[in-house]
Structures are given as C-alpha cells and as structure tokens.
Amino acid sequence: MISALRGMKDVLPPQSGLYERIIKICEEVAKNYGYEFVLAPHLEQTALFRRSVGESSDIVGKEMYQFEDKGGNDVCLRPEGTAGVVRAFIEAKFDRAGGVRRYFYHGSMFRYERPQKGRLREFHQFGCECFGEPSVYEDASVILMINEIFSRLGIKTKLLINSLGDAASMGTYREKLVKFLDEHEGQICEDCKRRKLTNPIRVLDCKVESCQKIYENAPLIIGSLNDECAGEFKKLQEILSGNGVEFEIDPKLVRGLDYYCKTAFEFVSNEIGAQSAVAGGGRYDRLVEYLGGKASYGVGFAMGIERIMEILGGRESESKRNGVYIGAMDADGVDAVYKIAINLRKNLPVLVSYEPKKLQKHLNAADNANARVCLCVGEDELKSGKIWLKDLSEKAEKTIDLADLESELKRILNV
Numbered sequence: 001m002i003s004a005l006r007g008m009k010d011v012l013p014p015q016s017g018l019y020e021r022i023i024k025i026c027e028e029v030a031k032n033y034g035y036e037f038v039l040a041p042h043l044e045q046t047a048l049f050r051r052s053v054g055e056s057s058d059i060v061g062k063e064m065y066q067f068e069d070k071g072g073n074d075v076c077l078r079p080e081g082t083a084g085v086v087r088a089f090i091e092a093k094f095d096r097a098g099g100v101r102r103y104f105y106h107g108s109m110f111r112y113e114r115p116q117k118g119r120l121r122e123f124h125q126f127g128c129e130c131f132g133e134p135s136v137y138e139d140a141s142v143i144l145m146i147n148e149i150f151s152r153l154g155i156k157t158k159l160l161i162n163s164l165g166d167a168a169s170m171g172t173y174r175e176k177l178v179k180f181l182d183e184h185e186g187q188i189c190e191d192c193k194r195r196k197l198t199n200p201i202r203v204l205d206c207k208v209e210s211c212q213k214i215y216e217n218a219p220l221i222i223g224s225l226n227d228e229c230a231g232e233f234k235k236l237q238e239i240l241s242g243n244g245v246e247f248e249i250d251p252k253l254v255r256g257l258d259y260y261c262k263t264a265f266e267f268v269s270n271e272i273g274a275q276s277a278v279a280g281g282g283r284y285d286r287l288v289e290y291l292g293g294k295a296s297y298g299v300g301f302a303m304g305i306e307r308i309m310e311i312l313g314g315r316e317s318e319s320k321r322n323g324v325y326i327g328a329m330d331a332d333g334v335d336a337v338y339k340i341a342i343n344l345r346k347n348l349p350v351l352v353s354y355e356p357k358k359l360q361k362h363l364n365a366a367d368n369a370n371a372r373v374c375l376c377v378g379e380d381e382l383k384s385g386k387i388w389l390k391d392l393s394e395k396a397e398k399t400i401d402l403a404d405l406e407s408e409l410k411r412i413l414n415v
C-alpha cells in the first residue's frame, strides 16, 4: 500500500465538515472587516522566501520544500502565505496605485519540520494581509478579527503582544543585545552563538533552558523603543483594552519570521500541548519595499486550522443530522425516487439509495448517513402519489402528498 507522506494528513468527514465550518466563520468575519479573497500560487521562486521570511529563520534555513523544476528554476512550496500575497500585490502594481487594500486567503503551507502533535509538514492557514494602512487601529483590527473568530468558534486563547520597534529602535536594541551576548558567550548554546551573528533577537526564542535562564537578564526591545514606536504600542494597548480584549505583554515575543516591525502578536492555547500557537502576526512595513515594490505599510496574521481543529475536535459533539435520504422498497420504485431526488436537489441535500430494500434497512442506512429525514416509497405510495417520511431526530413519521414534500422537508430542515 502507498501511504501518505510523513507529516501530511488526510481530512475526511466528519472532520472535513469542521474544517469547512472554521473557514466559513473566518471568511464571514474577514469580509465584515473589509477583507477580500485572494488566490496566490503554492509554488514560488525560492528567492521570494529567502528575502522575506529571512535567511536566518528556521523556516528558510531548515524547513523549505525546495527543488529545481524541469526548467531549471529554483522553486519552493510556500511555507507561509504573506510573501506570496506581497509579491502578487507588487506584481499587480497596487503598491504604485496607493490606497488601502485588504486580502484574505486560506490553503496549504509546507514546512519540512519534525512532525509531532500539532506540527505537520503540510498544514492549512487562514490569513489576512492589509496594505497601505499605517494606523495602529488596523493592528488592533486584525487582533479583534481573530478574537471574533475564536469567540464564534467557542475557543479560549491567550493573546501575547510585543513591539519590535522600527529600524532605528531595532538598531539600538541590537547593539545592546549583542553586547550582552558577548558578555555571556561562554554560557550560551551553539545555535545562539550563530544567531548572535545572523539575527541576534532570535536568541530570545531559544528553547534551551540554560539559555533562557541567562536571557532573563537580557535587555528587552521595549526598553529601546523610540517615542513614536512606544506611543503606538501604548495606543494599541489602549484600543485593545477599550474593546474588551485581554492581553499580556511578552517582551521576548520575537516571532519566527524576519519581516516584522512594531506590532508582533501570538494567540496561544493551553489545550493542544507544546505547539501552542494557534495564530500569529504583526506589522511588516518594510517588506513591500524589500521585495522590490514601492514602500507600503503592511499588517496581517495567519492562523493554523489544524491546531484549531485539534482544540475543537475533542469538544464538538457528534455532527448534527442533516439532509434527506430517499430509497425505494422495490426495483420499480428506483427510477421514481431518483427523479424525486433530482428535483429536491435543486434546493436540498439528498442522498439516494440505488438499491431496493426493506424499510428497516433504509432507516438503518439513513441513520448511518446521519440524515435528518428518511423518505421511502413502495408500490402503494407510488400509485397514490404519496411518500412515506420519517424525521429521524423527532422520531415522527407520516405519509404525505408528493406535491407537499418539498415544503415539508424545508420546514423540518429549517431552510
């Protein structure tokens, strides 16, 4: 048997129904915030991610699905969605047109990570990206959007926020941090020694306990923010508090991608083990220019659908009965039920049994299919233009005229 690749998962019903429900809620909320759907390719030039996500990040350094295509191009399956949407925005010349544009997307992302609970090699994100808006109210809006999505899904998470400052603040901070790391060179791990040379702020994210102990005394970015960045960070906190959003400031939150400045945030859950981040994002005002476009503000987020499903999976009760099942008791009735089904399917979900069988067998099949209503015809019903119907939730049965069938089903199914 040929099995799926390690770290790649099939999502079959009823779990796939949960996936659909999550995406539907995400889309509804994003549209209410003025975001529009965008489709970008899964395959991009490797250089796009090298330049945006960053050479020093684990994603680019270790986790890319990178290969040479038949034309000799160095290509890569997207490890995240932001870079591709930024490229599309620049390629469509929207950076030159000005104004504010808001996009949402969802789909597969690929990272060659070590698979474990909550960590896949192909996973799915729902993400939003806003271009051209400098106001910190938009930073607050993307956070509020996630909050709204989680509240509609009934998920409880903790929001962590930080500010990474602008280029000037980051420059000042970097100097202080490198000085601190030089003073502790003998005590930090090999990875952190490397990070000190490539992207020092990454050390704050180190998972080695002895390093974390040392970084308890490391200088913090917040201490190096200039007046503008400090003011915006304060304003963000005021907007969030003023709109009932609870948060914690995590001064060591640096995120695993290089493009962020100012606002950085993560939503974490204590219900899914070590891989606790369910959503993350922030501002990336330098990225458009860095990828060759005209300087444009950017802010956005992405959430991991599998991690949300993991939280909900244990909690969702058995999926609700829905739709109609129809079958015939003898061979002559199959054509008739088929015709009835085709008609009903213009407005309602209908499963047809092509096999004639006894009523009890149809009822069992309808039950297994989780149908709300079982319809069955025998010779007598057909002759008199009637049909037998059972509401499997209410356990109520009756025989009704075919002419009244659709309206009766709509009433039961509440559509």
Ligand code: HAM
Binding pocket: 079, 080, 081, 082, 111, 113, 118, 119, 120, 121, 123, 124, 125, 127, 128, 129, 256, 257, 277, 278, 279, 280, 281, 282, 299, 300, 301, 302, 303, 304, 305, 306, 307
């Ligand atoms: P990220 O934090 O790398 O950000 O990923 C966002 C979310 O994707 C994570 O919080 C997590 O739920 C999920 N995720 C990441 N890796 C995996 C994995 N291996 N398996 C399962 N789920 C995973 C970004 O990707 C940025 N592009 C977000 C962003 C958009 N920032 C601004 N705009």
